Amino acid sequence: MVVDSVEVVRLSVVIPVYRSAGILPKLVVQLRDAIAIEGLSNGFELLLINDASPDDSWRVIEELSREFPFVRGFNLRKNAGQHNAIMAGLNNVQGNVIVIMDDDLQHPPGSIGDLVRGILAGHDVCYTRYRNRQHAMWKQWGSQFNDYVATLLLDKPKGLYLSSYKALRREVVDEVIKYDGPYAYVDGLILNVTQSITAIDIEHQARDEGESNYNLRRLISLWLKMATSFSILPLRLATYLGFALSALSLVMLAFVVVAKFLHPEYPPGWTSLITVILFIGGIQTLCIGMVGEYLGRTYLKLNCKQQFIIGGRTGGGEL
Incomplete structure (x- = not known):
């Protein structure tokens, strides 16, 4: 179906590339x-x-830019991560409708028209839902956990899957790229900007070749970005946990005092003492680590750590 609208569509497609020659x-x-x-x-x-x-x-991107006039290439000097690479693209788009997709052909190019129509229908953002996901089971479980965390931390609408294949209105992109911190999470930035979001169903295709570049470490890093860049809930949970442990310690103190008076012959509870010390020590270490995560990200931003550094460009022209 051909896109039919009185609005003139100038389309930009942004694709982060890694190991996809x-x-x-x-x-x-x-x-x-x-x-x-x-x-x-x-x-x-x-x-x-x-x-x-x-x-x-x-090298392949340079060749493609010479063969196809619509191809523009940007070469980052160092690996910035998927979301920061996307931000590099969003900072250089010329279109009024912007589509973001992966480089592995699991996102069918034929669905771009439906994404554009979702924007032309009046929505700010159009996500995709996969009918038959081709990801490994552990990654699907990770996505479910990511969905739960996003709903909890980012006020994500229930039922909305934060797919990496989506379309955005230019006005949303202009707001998203105002974020200049070193740890970008594009979906979190989108949810901060608008609630006018829709979704379409697509067929998720098998990866054309190779393996996914996402592993457990990168997924955990993504969750930390989500938690520490867009919410103070982890810090609030640490506060609540501190209050709960304080209340528990008072209860245990009362219990020990009463037990000592009623049963003076009880031997000292070395095992229970060590258990309590290790438990409280572990909670303290976790909370300190969470505070350190926030402070570390603040420190890096104050020292102007960049999202990305563009080392080379190829192709180009006005839309």
């Missing part, structure tokens, strides 16, 4: 064909953000 040519061709079917070829740009990929991704 073999996939990029096929991805660009499929995108070109999908955009042509939607009748958007005259106002279309594709921004490929090479996140310091160790393979030949940047």
Whole structure:
């Protein structure tokens, strides 16, 4: 179905690239064909953000920019992470509708028209829902946990899946890129900007080649970004936990005193004492670590740690 609207659509597609040299040519061709079917070829740009990929991704991007005039490439000097690489793209888009997608062809290019129509219907953001997810089971469990945490910390609407395949109105992008901290979480920034959000269903395709670059460590890092960049709930929980432990210690004190008076022959409780000390010590260490996480991120921002550093560009032109 061709996009039909009185509003002139200038489309920008932002794709962070990492270890995808073999996939990029096929991805660009499929995108070109999908955009042509939607009748958007005259106002279309594709921004490929090479996140310091160790393979030949940047060389391939340079070749593609020479072959396809709509391809613009940006080469980051050091690996910044998926969300910071996306921010690099958002800071350089020219379109009034911006689509963000992955580089592994699991996001079908043919769904871009439906995403654009979601924006043209009056929404600020259009997410995607996967009908048949091709991710490993552990990653699906991680996504479910991520969904729960986002609902708790970011006031995310229930039932909304924060997919990495989405479309944004330009006005939303202009607000999102005002964030200049070193630990960007794009979905958190979006939820801070607008509540006008819709979603469409798509088929999740199998990865064309290779393996996902996301692992457990990166997922945990993502959760920490979400928790410490957009909410003080962890600190508040630490406060509540401190009050709870204080109340528990008073109860235990009363219990020990009463037990000593009623049963003077009881031996000293070495085991229970050590258990309590280790428990309280562990909670204190956890809380101190949480405070340190906040302070560390504040310190890095005050020292102007950059989200990304662009080392090279290729292609380009006005939409």
